[in-house]
Amino acid sequence: MVERVLKERYAIQQCLGKNAGRQTLLARDLQTQELVVIKILTFSADFQWNDLKLFEREAETLQSLSHPAIPRYLDYFEFQTPKTKGLALVQSYIEAKSLAEWVESGRNFNEKEINQIAKKLLEILIYLQHQNPPVIHRDIKPSNILLAERSPLKQKHSALNKGGWLGEVYLVDFGSVQTLAAREGSTVTVVGTYGYMPPEQFGGRAVPASDLYGLGATLIYLVTGVHPAELPQEDLRINFEPKIAISLDFVEWLQWMTEPDLNSRLTTADRALKALEKPREAIPLVVQKPARSRVKITKSRKSLEIIISPYRSLLSVINDILVSAFLFFFALNAGVVFIRATFIIDDWFSRLLGVSFGFICGLVYLIFFQTIILAPISTRVRIDRQQIYLTSNWLGFVRYNLRSPSPRMAICKLRFIVNKPTASRPQPHRDIQIWAGTQEYKLITSHLTDGEINRIAGELSQWLDLPISE
Template sequence: MNSLIGQILNNRYQIQSLLGRQVGRRTFLATDLTTQTLVVLKLLLFGPDFIWDDLKLFEREADTLKSLDYPSIPKYLDAFELETELGSGFGLVQSYIEARSLQDWIDTGRNFSEAELKAIATQVLDVLIYLHRQQPPVIHRDIKPSNILLDDSRSGHSPGQIYVVDFGSVQTLHHSGTLTIVGTYGYMPPEQFGGRTEPASDLYSLGATVIYLLTRTHPADLPIRNGRIQFKASSQVSASFEAWLKCLIQPDCERRFTSTQLALTALNDEHFIAPTYLPLAAKPADSKVELTKTNDQIQITIPPVGWRRKLEVIYTNIGLTLFCCLPLLLGLWHPLQGKRKKTIEKLCYFARPA
C-alpha cells in the first residue's frame, strides 16, 4: 500500500500518508485537489485477503454516512470505483478531523480526571443518542479508544471536543439479520459475539472504553467475575460514577440502561446507585467445559461424552422401557380388554333397530 503514496486517485485525491489498516481495508490522509483541503480516503481492494463481508460493511458505511449529519461525526464527501496497480476496488472519502484518538492520548501519557471522563462520556452519549434515534436506529458496534477522537482544545474540566469515527462496523436494526461478527475483543459485549446487537451494545463498549481510560489497562486484561469486567476505581472516582460504569458493563444487555438517554441522565446524577441483581450462575463444579481466553478470541471446549456416561444412558433407557412394559408382562391388560368388550356390546345393543 505504500506504493500508493503520492498517487492521484479518481483524478482528484492525492494520497499523502497511511492513517490505519484493517483486514481488506486501508485508510489514508489525502488532499482534495479540487478544494485543496485534507480528506480521509478509505480504500477497499479486491486482494488476497478480500472477503464479501468486507464489501457489505464498506457499502453500509457509505450509505450510513450519507444519511447522517452531526458535528461530531465525519461527513460523507464522495465514493467511487478505482483501478490501481494493486487491483480494483472502491474508495470512500470523508471529511478530515484535526484531532488525535483517545488511544494516542493514552500512549503519550495523558491522564484523565473524573470530571474529564464524565465530559468525554457525555459527548459520546450525545452522539449515540443521535445515532440510536435514527430510523432505523444506527448501532456503531465498535466504540473504543482508537475510534474516538479528541482535539487539543482542553480548558478547565473540559478535555476538548470529542468525535466518533470509523463507521466500518456500523449496523442498523434493519440489517439485524446478518451473522457478520465485528468489533474489538475487550470492548465487545457478550451478545455481539453471537452476531446480535442492540443499542445497549454501544453502551457496553463505552463503559469498557472509560474503564480503559481510568485504569490504563486493556479490558481484555482485566479479571472477569460472573461475566463482568472487574476494576478498582474506588480510590480514583466517586461511588456514583463507579456504579454508573458497572451498570454499563453488565453482561446481560437487559440489565444495562434501557436507552442511551437514561444512561446520560444517570451520569449526571451524583446520587446514582446501580440496581442490585442476583449473581449469574457460576460454572458447576463437575462441569467438564473449558473456557480459554486470549487477546483476540474465546475458545470453548466441550469434551466428548465418555463410555461410562454412554452406558449410564443406555441402562437408564432400558430401565424405563421395562418399567413401562411391566403391566403387559404381568398380564394386567386382560381386565382392560374385558371392559372394552362389554362397552362395545352395550353400544351394539342400543344401536339395534326396535
C-alpha cells in the same frame, strides 16, 4: 499499491492504517485544498463479500448522518489501476489524537474529564439511536474516539470560568456499523474488538445497549489505564480498580454500563445520560403495586426482593377487633377499680384517674399486642449477585431462614407447581418454585390472585433471564 492521485482529485499524503484488503489514507482534495480521509477496499486475494457489505453500509450510513462529532461523507467511487481494483470512501479529516494515543503518551484523565467525555459520547449515541432505523456503531473503543486539543481561546475562557474545557470529542470509524433494519432477516457478521465487545455481540447480535457496553469499557480504560481484556473478570463482569479517585456513583454507573446481561444493563443512551447526571433518580427501586396487593416487589440492577404478606380472613379480622374491644374496656374498668382501691376514695377525681389509667393501658395493649405481638409474618425472597435467600420476616426483620442461601449462579429452573384442590381451597392453585442446584425455594402463593402470581413469576423470569415452566 494505490496511485498517488485518485480520481484526478485526491492526492495521497500518507497511509494512516492498513489491514487485509483495506487501507486508510490521508489525502488532499485538489479542488478544495482540504485534507480528507480515504478508506480503500481492494478486490485482492484477501477480499471477502462480508467486507464489501460492511464497506457499502458504512458509506450509506455516513451519507445519511449529519453531526458535528461524526466525520462527514464527501465522496464514494470505484477506481482501477494496472495492479488493483477497488472502492474508495472519502470523508472529512479530523485533526485530533485518539483516546488510546493520549493514554499511551502518558496523559491521565480525572473523573471530571472522563465524565465530560462520557456525556459528549452519549450525546452522539443519542443522535445515532434516534435515527430511523437506529444506528449501532458496534466498535466503540479508545482508538475510535478522538479528542481534539483545547484551543487557546476556549482554554482561556474555561480558566476564567473555572470550568476546565476538555476539548471536542469525535466518534469515528463506522466500518462495523449496523442498523436494526439491516439485522432483520439476514446473517449478521460478528465484528468488534475483544474487551470492548459485549457478550451478545459474540453471537452476532447487536442492539443499542451494545454500544453502551463499548463506551463503558472505554471509560474503564481511561480510569485504569489498562485495556478491559487484560483486567480480571467475575461472572463475565469487568473487575477494575481505579488508579484515580472517583466517586462511588461513577463506579456503579460504569458497572451498570458494562453489565454482561442485557436485561441488567442500561438500555439506551438517553437513559444512560440521565443515570450519569442524576444517578439516584435513574434506578427504579420499588415496582408500583396494585391497590390492596399482598405482594411488594423491590428491584434494582443488583438485586430483586419480593415480600408476600400472609392472608387474613374476614373472620380473623373480626375476631381481633372483638378481642381488642373487650380487653380495651376491661383495662378501663380495671383502672377505675385499681385507683379507687388504692386511694380508698370515691369521687369524680378518682373516677377520672381510673379512666385515664385504663385508657393508657388500653392504648398500650393496642400498640404493643395488636401491632407487635400479632404482626403478620411475611415470606421474603431476595436474590442478589451472590446468593438467593428465602426468609420469614416479622416487622421488616428476618425471623428465620426458610431455606439456607444458595449461590446466585446455581439458579437453573423457575416453574409453577399446580396443587390439587383441598377442602379449604376447592379450586386448583399454583405455587412458584425456584431451583438453585438441588435446593428448592418454594413460594406459597395459594392465597394470592392469579394476577399477583403472574406478576411475581414475570418479575422473577425477567430478572433471572429464565423461562418459567409448569
